[in-house]
Amino acid sequence: MSSTAVGVYTNVHSYTFVTDKMLTSIKNIVRMSGLDPAKMTSEWPTLELGIRTWLSDGDLEEVHLEVFNPSTDELVGRWDFEIFYGQSGDGSFWQDPEDIKYHIRKIGLNPANCDYRVVTTTATGRRDVTGWSSTSLRSTDGFVKQGIGTTIGAGSISTGTSYWRKK
Numbered sequence: 135m136s137s138t139a140v141g142v143y144t145n146v147h148s149y150t151f152v153t154d155k156m157l158t159s160i161k162n163i164v165r166m167s168g169l170d171p172a173k174m175t176s177e178w179p180t181l182e183l184g185i186r187t188w189l190s191d192g193d194l195e196e197v198h199l200e201v202f203n204p205s206t207d208e209l210v211g212r213w214d215f216e217i218f219y220g221q222s223g224d225g226s227f228w229q230d231p232e233d234i235k236y237h238i239r240k241i242g243l244n245p246a247n248c249d250y251r252v253v254t255t256t257a258t259g260r261r262d263v264t265g266w267s268s269t270s271l272r273s274t275d276g277f278v279k280q281g282i283g284t285t286i287g288a289g290s291i292s293t294g295t296s297y298w299r300k301k
Contacts, residue, residue: 145190148227148288153186155229155286156215156293160199160252162231163213166238168245169201174252180265181252189291192219193260198253200272201245209272210248211241212298214279220290227288234295237282241299274298 157178165171174181188194199213253271277298285295 145289148291149186149190151227151288152217152286152291152293153182153189155288156185156197157181159215159229159231159234159285159295160197160213163199163234163238164250166235167201167211169248169250173250177252184254184263184266187263188254188256188260189217191260193257194254195257196255198255198271199250200253201248201250202272203247204249205247207272209274209277209298210245212272212274212277214296214298215286216294216296218284218292218294225289228286230285233282233285237280237297241297276301 157174161171161174164174185194185197194217196217197215200209201211202209253269254266255271278301279296279298282295282297284292286293
């Protein structure tokens, strides 16, 4: 009986930890890229509820930060956090924010006149969460994807981080 309680306890903390670290990473990307984090801060409760809900359901596939030009609606850059379920590990919770910071400086995004949004990719049939609606990602034509590697881990859940830059 107690081993079941420990497993549930660990999973709940894993969902909360991964959600918090992904959102914090995205906020740091926004801030370090020169974008205004106020928009994300005001949307934080909705973002947190959706990501944690779909993560705990096993329906969250990826979380994306799209940076775009609002005048042309064209993509300027994108960050992806791909979710991996069932990874074996030592049960520790960790994050590697320095790797993300290195790549933010490396791409040197010019945010002048840019806007951003957080988008998720979820499994078909996922449950609805208040404040979220359906949308499509902007085209990545003319961009190349750069993988960073695993940047967040918590129990059986981890995230792989990558970004899109112009060719």
